[in-house]
Amino acid sequence: MANPLEQFEITTVVPIRIAGIDASLTNAGVFMLIATAAVTVFMVAAVRPRSGSEVPGRWQAMAELAYEFVAGMVRENVGQEGRRFFPFIFSLFMFILFGNLIGLIPYSFTFTSHIIVTFAMAITVFIGVTLVGVFRHGLRFLGFFVPKGVPVVMYPLLVPIEILSYLSRPVSLSIRLFANMMAGHTMMKVFAGFVVPLGILGGWAPLAVDVALSGFELLVAFLQAYVFTVLTCLYLNDAIHLH
Amino acid sequence: MRIAIIAAGLAVAAGTASAQGLPQLDPTTYPPQLVWLAISFVLLYLMMSRIALPRVRQVLEDRDRRIDGNLRKAEALKADAEAAAAAYEQAMAAARASAQEVLREARSKAVAEAAARHAELGKKLEGEVAAAEARIAEAKREAIAGIRDVAIEVSSSVVARLMGDGVKPAAVAKAVDQTLKERT
Known part of the structure; x- marks a missing residue:
């Protein structure tokens, strides 16, 4: 059976070294750029300003939907002061969402499955929000x-x-x-690893599980991008309004 | 359900990782990932904040403005249509009133004409009745006059048959006249 963790392996695509730091373009970096x-x-491509047509096409409708979705999230959780941070929140949401979704394509790489990447994003949000506060x-x-x-007596414990x-x-x-x-x-990956060894008769069961998991992972891909973003909004709200 | 799957996945990962080491925990992979994360995220942020989001915002604002404009235009047109309908109603009411007036005038005129014609006819008929009565009186008089001649003639011949010739016509006429005067 194939190692189910092999998919998380970082492989170097283009080795680069700048000032002694390893800045190689890895598979993770490639998928971040993708x-x-x-x-x-x-x-950008889906949205055509002044195209003459007032009714958006499918792609444009989806792009507008994404915009309205994040804009609504920022408006509801942060309020008017959140408008300045909307481009950042939107970029964060779309970056994580696309990272998660692209990662679901077979043979691709999921950069959001690496703690260093998610931690870097989280610490950026944390430091940024603290600075705003x-x-x-x-x-x-x-x-x-x-x-x-x-x-006041409780302060030494609660603070x-x-x-x-x-x-x-x-x-x-x-x-x-x-x-x-x-x-x-x-x-x-674990269930996929069982499909071929179990043969033509037994292999269907893990395959069915994988089909179900694929749908489930689509949900998780969206949900986790949403959770990350909405928590960022809530932290920002705390920093702005000091609840 | 989700927690269970995460737990199971993590358990598998931990089990395998204890043998080979989790790739996520290899610190030598951190610098390149951080470098390219920064590059791609900053790039994305610039693309979104400088190009994509202003474009979408502009599209949405344009559409909102256009829809608002169309709604306002529709409202104005509706007001116009309502004014036209009111004017039409008014014109209709005026026309109906004038039609009523014309009708009433025509009716009274017809009534007056009919009355006049009725009166004329009555007069004409009265004249004719009078003429007819006059004719009847004439005819009666003539008939009565005719009766006198016949009576004289009959009386003359009766007297002549009874008494022979020599009857004086004047005497017979006188007797007949007297008798007629007594009877009538």
């Missing part, structure tokens, strides 16, 4: 860690807990996406 290109084509509220941002309606839960945000954010993607792909 996702970027796909999102760009999807959002600090620039907006200055020292008052520290009040975020003081729970309201609690006797560290609040800080800890705040610091754990990037960890849970990155592990949630990484674990979901890795687990799903591993499961599919």
Whole structure:
């Protein structure tokens, strides 16, 4: 049986070294670029301003749907102040969504199944959101860690807990996406590995499971992109409004 | 269900990884991934914020504006149509009223004409009745006059048969006249 973790192996496509840092283009890098290109084509080529036709075509309708979806998410979770961050949130959502979806194509690579990638995105969001909070509220941002309606005596206990839960945000954010993607792909690979060994009679069962898992993974691909983005919106909302 | 699948997947991964090592945990792969993640995400961000999103926003705004404009135009046209309908109703009412007026005038004129003609006819008929009565009176008088001659003649011949000749016609006429005067 093939190793179900082989699909996560990083292989170098173009070796590059800049200032002693390994900047090689790997399979992960290739699929990141593919996702970027796909999102760009999807959002730019499909939409024709002033095409004369007021009724959008299918691709344009989908691109508009994606725009409206993320715009609605930002509006509902962050409010008017979130408009400035909309391009970032939108790029984040589409990048993760396309990374997840492209990863479902057989023989492709899922860069969102790598903890370093999801953690880098999560820590970027975390640092960015914290900076937004600090620039907006200055020292008052520290009040975020003081729970309201609690006797002062409890502060020594609760403030560290609040800080800890705040610091754990990037960890849970990155592990949630990484674990979901890795687990799903591993499961599919494990069942796929049984199809041929079980033969023409028994092989149908793991194949059927894989078909079901494929549909399920499509859902997860969307859901995890949504969860990552919506949590980013909520963190941003906390930083802006100090709830 | 999802948790179960994730747990199972992670268990398999952990089991296999303990033998070979999870590829995700190999730190030598981190720098190239981070470099290309930064490159592709910054590229995507620039593409979205500079090109794609403004275009979509413009398309959506244009459409909203166009739809609003069309709605406003439709409302104006509706108001126009309603005004036209009201004007039509008014014209209809006026026409109906004038038709009623004409009808009433025609009716009263016809009634007056009929009355006049009726009166004329009555007069004419009255004249004819009077003429007929006059004719009847004439005929009666003539008949009565005829009766006198016949009576004189009959009386003359009766008297002549009874008494022979020599009857004076004047005397017979006088007797007949007297008798007629007594009877009538």
